[in-house]
Amino acid sequence: MCNMTFEETGGENSVERMESVAQALEEVLSSALPQGCITVGVYEAAKSLNVDPDNVVLCLLATDDEEDVALQIHFTLIQAFCCENDINILRVGNMRRLAEILGGVKPGGEPMDVHCVLVTNPQSALWKDPALSKVNRFCRDCRCLDQWVPVINLPDR
16 A cells, blocks of 8 residues: 655655665664674675575665666566565665675675675564664555665765
């Protein structure tokens, strides 16, 4: 059921809502990271989706490298898989900020591939995170407006 009003679909409320969802996304990532509930990288994400798609609660795809055809093919396949398995998807602008939130580099000093990031449920218990609920609600509301893969820009800090 779609519960967005006309006022929420545009204008100043829309900007405020996007900022609020971007902040909630940062909170989700910051709380999921220490719990080990983050998968980073296109290939790692594809492997994780193949092994346990029911455990994935959110898929983030970067918007910054849209000229890379091979990457866009991977994104198309990941998006199709996520849609088929009822996994919420967001396109995220500002890969530099996304990398900062996630710690920036892998062990060994090489930069992370933040083109695709999955957030999974912790194994211990059902994760009831209000920030995740806000992001999921935003995704659902965007689908009601036929925007299947909404875009969120993370603000610089």
